[in-house]
Amino acid sequence: MRLHTNPASPFGRKVMVTAHELGLADRITVENRAVTPVQPNEAVVADNPLGKLPTLVLDDGTPLYDSRVICEYLDSLAGGGRILPRDGMARFRTFRLQALADGMMEAGVLTRYETFLRPEELRWHAWVEHQKLKITRALDWLEAHPAEYRGEGVDLGRIALGCALGYLDFRFGADRWRDGRPQLAAWFEGFATRPSMQATIPHQL
Ligand SMILES: N[C@@H](CCC(=O)N[C@@H](CS)C(=O)NCC(=O)O)C(=O)O
Structure with a gap:
């Protein structure tokens, strides 16, 4: 492949x-x-x-x-059911966490395009502000609902969340997403040590 x-x-x-x-x-x-x-x-x-x-x-x-x-x-x-529960609400909770994390990544990528790629005179500041607000609200929700991502093992929701938080560190470190969010920060500290995360640390081409 x-x-x-x-x-x-x-x-x-x-x-x-x-x-x-x-x-x-x-x-x-x-x-x-x-x-x-x-x-x-x-x-x-x-x-x-x-x-x-x-x-x-x-x-x-x-x-x-x-x-x-x-x-x-x-x-x-890989046989199925390894990173996605096969059925029940656990499956949909995993999908929901993935959707939330994907939404954070999307808002981050769009913010990056708007602030880095788009010519200065064409930038729309309110649009950037509202993309960043999506990320802030998602981070606050995650801090308030640690049971949605804590626990043993790995699934697609946690993988997506790890990648979303890693992207915030990579592109928006100055925004200090960990401030005031100790539960989420502690979870990521552990998750980021997984060999799969260590093997894929983001960098510029
Ligand atoms: N929903 C897509 C999002 C993919 C995406 O936005 N990729 C970006 C790079 S991080 C891209 O290819 N951007 C180029 C473009 O939008 O044309 C996915 O989950 O794969």
């Missing part, structure tokens, strides 16, 4: 952390790509009309996207 990704992408990291946790990382050839919404990469577009990372290409040439689909595929390849 080939993975179009980038070491700075939190969604790409989610896929690679999942692959490491499932013992599948050595079956994936990483193809690092530089993409932005205004600079698509031809090789990525050939496999995914949206031009987004991550995109996985199976050995028979079938492309899979987005990160949620890829992570579910990897779980099924």
Whole structure:
């Protein structure tokens, strides 16, 4: 399998952390790509009309996207039920935590595009402020609901959350998300030591 990704992408990291946790990382050839919404990469577009990372290409040439689909595929390849409870509310709580973490990553990536990529004179400050407020509200909710992510083992919700918090450290360290959030900070301190997280620390290409 080939993975179009980038070491700075939190969604790409989610896929690679999942692959490491499932013992599948050595079956994936990483193809690092530089993409932005205004600079698509031809090789990525050939496999995914949206031009987004991550995109996985199976050995028979079938492309899979987005990160949620890829992570579910990897779980099924590893036998199923490894990082996603098979049924019951536990399954939907895991999906919900993933959705919350993905939303934080999305708000972070959009903020990054708006503040880094968009020409200064075209920037919309209120829009950035409201993307950041999404992240703040999500962090506050997580601090108030530690039972949603604490506990033994690893699942897709926790993987996504680890990648979202790692992305905040990588791109928005000055915002100090740990301040006033000791439960979440303590959880991340432990989760970040997992070999899967250590093997995928974000960096610029
Ligand atoms: N929902 C997608 C989000 C992926 C995403 O936003 N990827 C960014 C990189 S972190 C991207 O490819 N941006 C380029 C673009 O939007 O054209 C997923 O879960 O994979």
